[in-house]
Amino acid sequence: MCRVLIIGELINGSRTVVKQAVVEHDETVIRDLAVQQVEAGADYIDVNISVGQGDKEAEDMVWAIKLIEEVTTVPLAVDSANLQVMEAGLRARKNTVLVNSVSAEKHRMEPFLDLCAEYNAAAAALPIKDSGIPPAPEERLEICQLLAEKARDRNIPVENMYFDPLVLPLGVDTYNSYAAIETIKKLKKTIPGVKTTAGISNVSYGLPGRKLLNQVFLVLCMQAGLDGAILDPTDQGLMAAVKTTEVLLNKDKMCMNYLQAYRKGLLNN
Amino acid sequence: MYQKISLAVQEGEIEEVDQLTIKSLEKGNDPLDVLNNALMSGIEIVGQKFADGELFIPEVMMCAQALQAGIDRLNPFLKQDENPHRAKIVIGTVANDVHDLGKNLVKMMLTANGYEVIDMGVNVSAEEFAGAVRGHNPDVVGMSALITTTMLEMSKTIEYIKTQGLHNGSLKILVGGAPVTEKFAKEIGADLYADDAIEAARILREIL
Numbered sequence: 001m002c003r004v005l006i007i008g009e010l011i012n013g014s015r016t017v018v019k020q021a022v023v024e025h026d027e028t029v030i031r032d033l034a035v036q037q038v039e040a041g042a043d044y045i046d047v048n049i050s051v052g053q054g055d056k057e058a059e060d061m062v063w064a065i066k067l068i069e070e071v072t073t074v075p076l077a078v079d080s081a082n083l084q085v086m087e088a089g090l091r092a093r094k095n096t097v098l099v100n101s102v103s104a105e106k107h108r109m110e111p112f113l114d115l116c117a118e119y120n121a122a123a124a125a126l127p128i129k130d131s132g133i134p135p136a137p138e139e140r141l142e143i144c145q146l147l148a149e150k151a152r153d154r155n156i157p158v159e160n161m162y163f164d165p166l167v168l169p170l171g172v173d174t175y176n177s178y179a180a181i182e183t184i185k186k187l188k189k190t191i192p193g194v195k196t197t198a199g200i201s202n203v204s205y206g207l208p209g210r211k212l213l214n215q216v217f218l219v220l221c222m223q224a225g226l227d228g229a230i231l232d233p234t235d236q237g238l239m240a241a242v243k244t245t246e247v248l249l250n251k252d253k254m255c256m257n258y259l260q261a262y263r264k265g266l267l268n269n
Numbered sequence: 270m271y272q273k274i275s276l277a278v279q280e281g282e283i284e285e286v287d288q289l290t291i292k293s294l295e296k297g298n299d300p301l302d303v304l305n306n307a308l309m310s311g312i313e314i315v316g317q318k319f320a321d322g323e324l325f326i327p328e329v330m331m332c333a334q335a336l337q338a339g340i341d342r343l344n345p346f347l348k349q350d351e352n353p354h355r356a357k358i359v360i361g362t363v364a365n366d367v368h369d370l371g372k373n374l375v376k377m378m379l380t381a382n383g384y385e386v387i388d389m390g391v392n393v394s395a396e397e398f399a400g401a402v403r404g405h406n407p408d409v410v411g412m413s414a415l416i417t418t419t420m421l422e423m424s425k426t427i428e429y430i431k432t433q434g435l436h437n438g439s440l441k442i443l444v445g446g447a448p449v450t451e452k453f454a455k456e457i458g459a460d461l462y463a464d465d466a467i468e469a470a471r472i473l474r475e476i477l
């Protein structure tokens with residue numbers, strides 16, 4: 001039984017601090033965010049530098065990756081919707097890498113999967129097609145199956161495919177969190193060996209009490225078979241929920257991680 | 270009576286709004302008066318409370334449904350020129366973009382402010398936008414884009430609407446979405462820009 005893979009989400013161009021750091025090429029901010037997340041237990045560092053600088057994005061991606069690799073050998077999740085930016089990132093990095101993300105949209109599916117194969121990268125795969133995101137878990141599963149098939153065609157090992165059920169806000173429709181959890185279950189049941197990952201904090205958008213919602217949602221996803229989570233690893237409560245759930249689900253033999261977290265004072269929140 | 274209807278709207282009591290609206294009509298109240306002084310005055314308070322962080326998205330959605338129930342009751346009794354809606358808006362997310370949470374919030378706020386909103390969904394092409402403008406003859410066409418690359422689709426769509434001769438006198442083009450700025454909106458020839466859903470409702474109220 002494996003632990004849940006933590007993908008640290010803090011280096012993201014939609015956050016004001018990061019946006020400013022990318023625009024001004026402030027190296028310290030990027031390095032510090034990488035170190036902080038690794039120290040907090042991140043297994044992957046997501047790298048998203050999209051701040052609307054169009055043609056400079058590939059350059060910015062390479063810049064950020066170099067800085068992060070100066071301070072850590074933890075694997076990277078190169079995060080971009082732009083093929084050129086993605087390729088520049090894959091070429092520049094030395095650490096193990098995950099492509100974030102591929103989808104089943106016509107203009108994205110084949111080229112992004114080709115890159116994964118070429119650079120021997122894992123992938124986060126989203127059940128989105130040209131018409132949007134289907135609400136029903138069955139339909140999301142179908143799109144994932146298509147993506148899995150296309151990955152197989154390219155000899156990408158199934159355990160390198162991390163399918164994201166797509167987490168939409170509960171406040172907009174309470175069906176959304178249920179759909180995500182059901183999709184995880186169906187994926188684990190239907191595609192042998194497949195991995196799953198999910199962006200956790202989306203679930204609580206627009207509602208009060210976000211921290212508790214995120215924590216409980218994460219626990220439910222883990223119970224459904226979640227293998228990886230995109231989240232803020234410096235959120236102590238959320239990380240405590242991860243460790244506690246791991247030990248309860250028999251993913252932490254002899255309670256080693258749990259007890260270590262206790263000694264570091266990470267369980268009192 | 271009007272106060273009761275207004276409160277029922279504010280509490281998102283769909284059934285109650287429906288029943289009270291019927292009663293109010295039976296008592297001989299003027300439908301237009303019921304609309305403006307009961308239903309609309311209720312929903313305005315809802316919009317304000319959402320802006321103040323007192324109400325949350327699901328609550329506003331319930332209130333908008335309650336409002337709609339009342340409007341549906343009134344509709345057959347309104348004269349032709351007494352459209353129960355303030356104005357008609359066509360809205361959608363541009364081509365190659367499937368983000369719709371923001372667009373849906375704008376839709377919710379506009380509906381809650383008494384506008385008729387026709388939702389084209391996501392990944393809406395320039396041709397589809399133009400077709401909807403032709404078919405529905407709206408007062409405003411609203412576009413949402415969340416990715417820097419799809420902001421260019423917004424520009425293309427506006428261009429297309431203009432070359433089709435649809436951007437005449439009365440049609441206003443409204444744009445929004447996280448990466449879209451007021452400056453960008455001006456550059457691509459949009460008439461209106463709003464930073465968020467509440468702002469969108471405020472701006473439309475000013476011009477319509």
Ligand code: B12
Nearest residue numbers: 081366367368369370371411413416417445446447465466
């Ligand atoms: C939720 C989300 C998703 C969800 C979308 C679910 C859905 N049904 O919408 C999912 C997981 C499916 C998704 C998918 C993708 N996403 Co996304 N997503 C986001 C995220 C986290 C939040 C967006 C959101 O919904 N915010 C909440 C809403 C309420 O805010 P809003 O949209 O800004 O809307 C407000 C205002 O802007 C305004 N507004 C919005 N529209 C309109 C319209 C009008 C007319 C007006 C007046 C106002 C207005 O009012 C709204 C309410 O106040 C953002 C990151 C971020 N923090 O912004 C990334 C983000 C937008 N996504 C991004 C990307 C790249 C993608 C993907 C390509 C995946 C990827 N990483 O490879 C795919 C897109 C596929 C496609 N073709 O569209 C990037 C875009 C980067 C760029 N280059 O610009 C972002 C910025 C993340 C990032 N930093 O990389 N995403």
